[in-house]
Amino acid sequence: MVVDIQTDTLVKVERLKKLFPVSRGMFRAVKNYLHAVDDVSFEIKKGEILGLAGESGCGKTTTGKLLVRLEEPTEGHIFLNGVDIATLEGRDLKKFRRNVQMIFQDPYESLNPRMTIYDTVAEPLAVQRIGNIVERQERVAEMLSVVGLTPPESFLFRFPHELSGGQRQRVAIARAIALNPAFIVADEPTSMLDVSIRTGVMKLMMELREKFEISYLYITHDLSVARYMCDRIAIMYLGKIVEMGETEEVIQNPLHPYARALLSAVPIPDPNYKREAIEIKGGVGKPIDPNPQCRFLDRCPVAVPHCEEAPHPPLEDKGGGHYAACYEVK
Amino acid sequence: MEAAQVRYQPLWRVRLGLMRKSLATNWELFRDSKIGPIGLAIILFFGIFGALHPLLMSTVWDAAIYDPVTGYDFPTDAQLKQGLTHPLPPSTKHLLGTDPWGRDILSQLMYSTRAEFFLGVFAAFVTVFIGTLIGAISAYYGGFTDTFFMRLADVVMLFPLLAFLIVLSAMINLNLYTLAIVIGVIGGFGGITVVLKSQALTIKVKPYIEAAKVSGGSHLHIITTHIIPNVLPLSFLYMMFNVTGAIFTEAVLSFFGLMNIQMSWGLMVEMANISGYLVGDAVTKYWWLFWPASLSISLLCTAFYLVGRGIDEIVNPRLRKR
Numbered sequence: 001m002v003v004d005i006q007t008d009t010l011v012k013v014e015r016l017k018k019l020f021p022v023s024r025g026m027f028r029a030v031k032n033y034l035h036a037v038d039d040v041s042f043e044i045k046k047g048e049i050l051g052l053a054g055e056s057g058c059g060k061t062t063t064g065k066l067l068v069r070l071e072e073p074t075e076g077h078i079f080l081n082g083v084d085i086a087t088l089e090g091r092d093l094k095k096f097r098r099n100v101q102m103i104f105q106d107p108y109e110s111l112n113p114r115m116t117i118y119d120t121v122a123e124p125l126a127v128q129r130i131g132n133i134v135e136r137q138e139r140v141a142e143m144l145s146v147v148g149l150t151p152p153e154s155f156l157f158r159f160p161h162e163l164s165g166g167q168r169q170r171v172a173i174a175r176a177i178a179l180n181p182a183f184i185v186a187d188e189p190t191s192m193l194d195v196s197i198r199t200g201v202m203k204l205m206m207e208l209r210e211k212f213e214i215s216y217l218y219i220t221h222d223l224s225v226a227r228y229m230c231d232r233i234a235i236m237y238l239g240k241i242v243e244m245g246e247t248e249e250v251i252q253n254p255l256h257p258y259a260r261a262l263l264s265a266v267p268i269p270d271p272n273y274k275r276e277a278i279e280i281k282g283g284v285g286k287p288i289d290p291n292p293q294c295r296f297l298d299r300c301p302v303a304v305p306h307c308e309e310a311p312h313p314p315l316e317d318k319g320g321g322h323y324a325a326c327y328e329v330k
Numbered sequence: 331m332e333a334a335q336v337r338y339q340p341l342w343r344v345r346l347g348l349m350r351k352s353l354a355t356n357w358e359l360f361r362d363s364k365i366g367p368i369g370l371a372i373i374l375f376f377g378i379f380g381a382l383h384p385l386l387m388s389t390v391w392d393a394a395i396y397d398p399v400t401g402y403d404f405p406t407d408a409q410l411k412q413g414l415t416h417p418l419p420p421s422t423k424h425l426l427g428t429d430p431w432g433r434d435i436l437s438q439l440m441y442s443t444r445a446e447f448f449l450g451v452f453a454a455f456v457t458v459f460i461g462t463l464i465g466a467i468s469a470y471y472g473g474f475t476d477t478f479f480m481r482l483a484d485v486v487m488l489f490p491l492l493a494f495l496i497v498l499s500a501m502i503n504l505n506l507y508t509l510a511i512v513i514g515v516i517g518g519f520g521g522i523t524v525v526l527k528s529q530a531l532t533i534k535v536k537p538y539i540e541a542a543k544v545s546g547g548s549h550l551h552i553i554t555t556h557i558i559p560n561v562l563p564l565s566f567l568y569m570m571f572n573v574t575g576a577i578f579t580e581a582v583l584s585f586f587g588l589m590n591i592q593m594s595w596g597l598m599v600e601m602a603n604i605s606g607y608l609v610g611d612a613v614t615k616y617w618w619l620f621w622p623a624s625l626s627i628s629l630l631c632t633a634f635y636l637v638g639r640g641i642d643e644i645v646n647p648r649l650r651k652r
Contacts, residue, residue, distance in 0.1 A: 065540075094546040097544060097545060098546070100544070101544055101545070102540070102541065102544045104540070104541060105537075109537045109538065110537035110541055112559075112560070114560055115555075116348065120538075123542060127545050127547045128545070128546055133341060137341075157344050157347075172541075175545075179545070
């Protein structure tokens with residue numbers, strides 16, 4: 001599908017950092033910090049889908065939560081339409097929330113079991129005091145039909161437990177778009193869904209992007225989903241973005257050794273396919289007070305002595321908008 | 331076109347319908363619990379029992395004879411000839427006999443029922459109201475607020491409530507209202523906060539709380555529309571258990587004569603006690619002085635407990651048989 005990506009930037013993230021204090025008992029001063037998101041910068045253009053991939057615990061979800069201000073950034077800036085939202089408070093923060101929404105991973109947990117579908121979808125409208133009751137009802141019905149829950153009247157006053165997983169995720173999406181946001185953080189919205197209904201939900205999100213010009217940050221650990229959905233893709237490792245670029249370019253021609261290993265692990269439905277074995281040593285470490293050197297140093301198959309001395313490599317353009325954070329990649 | 335009409339039904343009517351539906355399913359579960367309906371039947375019995383009293387007073391019963399506090403009935407000549415005097419055993423005129431002061435026991439029993447109901451339910455309501463609010467708040471905010479209320483709960487739980495009430499009765503005028511409020515408030519800051527807080531904690535981490543935050547919901551909005559409604563079933567359950575405690579506490583205080591109250595079940599037992607009918611074989615010989623009141627206390631307490639267990643079955647899916 002050819003998508004006309006406009007060139008103006010919607011979201012710009014600059015040197016974003018989030019450290020979590022690691023507590024060791026109630027009265028001891030905090031000495032250690034978990035570097036969940038460490039100096040991350042990227043941009044998302046209007047109507048673009050940026051995929052954020054990586055294994056568990058690499059800081060994908062924290063990045064998403066920072067972008068919707070569910071977490072307070074420790075350092076750095078997040079610009080939405082040129083306004084720094086990292087330090088918004090009070091009324092401005094509430095107003096900002098109209099523009100940004102989040103879709104959660106587990107549709108079984110992201111809907112209040114004691115609220116009807118109507119109440120759930122209308123909640124953002126009610127909280128933001130938009131429209132009167134009749135208008136809200138019409139808006140909710142409209143949103144439900146947009147996400148493919150038709151006829152909306154038969155869904156309005158049902159409870160979440162009366163719906164299937166796919167239907168619930170559609171409700172969650174309807175809720176997210178009810179405020180007409182410019183930007184949505186989707187935190188693995190399909191990973192809890194049955195494979196047979198996954199594509200339906202993904203297609204719906206693509207349609208919404210075209211219809212309402214919504215940009216997404218699509219967090220996933222599934223590279224095939226990322227390939228299907230995303231215009232560009234960023235790969236994270238222990239709080240750092242190690243590689244970023246056009247989806248096809250990253251997937252066909254990964255530069256960073258971690259990205260190469262990650263992509264070689266994607267199963268190919270071909271019994272005769274001989275996978276290129278990329279050896280990486282050990283397992284993922286914990287990003288608690290990490291060394292200043294490259295995060296991937298301990299496991300890196302291509303490390304040279306220079307890597308031991310230099311700080312973590314910067315994310316550099318290695319040609320054609322394909323960024324990688326490695327000294328050994330030219 | 332039927333579907334289109336559903337949409338423009340007024341919201342309150344839809345909600346009423348939904349409520350009725352959920353009530354119906356809950357009622358089914360409650361009925362299946364078997365012990366719940368037994369408790370409810372006993373409560374209903376006492377409800378009617380208490381409601382009948384003013385009715386009887388205004389129609390059949392003469393106030394001079396049957397008033398639970400000031401009434402007096404002279405023994406009949408036949409009874410006097412037998413050497414019988416107050417307390418008189420049950421007769422057709424006094425179905426449960428009279429007390430040592432010549433007052434009708436049945437009338438006292440019926441009159442007290444209302445007070446017991448009021449005290450039990452009101453105290454439990456105060457307890458649950460405070461407990462739910464504090465539990466939800468300390469779970470949601472955590473940190474210092476949480477620590478403060480939890481340590482307070484520990485202190486209150488260690489607190490000898492009855493001893494405190496005995497001391498308190500010497501200092502303030504302890505009538506039905508003040509007692510209900512005191513029991514309610516002390517209970518509300520006690521163990522129930524810990525239970526409801528732990529329940530609220532499981533709600534707090536649910537993504538729908540985060541979804542509400544992302545939409546711009548204030549702390550108040552999240553606590554009132556998400557946390558409290560999800561804790562409420564458990565609160566209601568604990569309310570039932572608290573009724574029992576309140577009624578029992580009142581009975582004990584009345585028995586010690588520490589309540590500024592005209593008539594209650596505890597006071598009826600005290601009456602039997604101070605007149606010397608609770609010693610030796612007098613307990614069996616003058617059974618009507620002691621058994622009706624003490625049985626009523628036990629029965630009503632049991633009834634609320636049983637209803638609580640029935641509700642437990644609705645609230646706690648693990649207890650369900652199906």
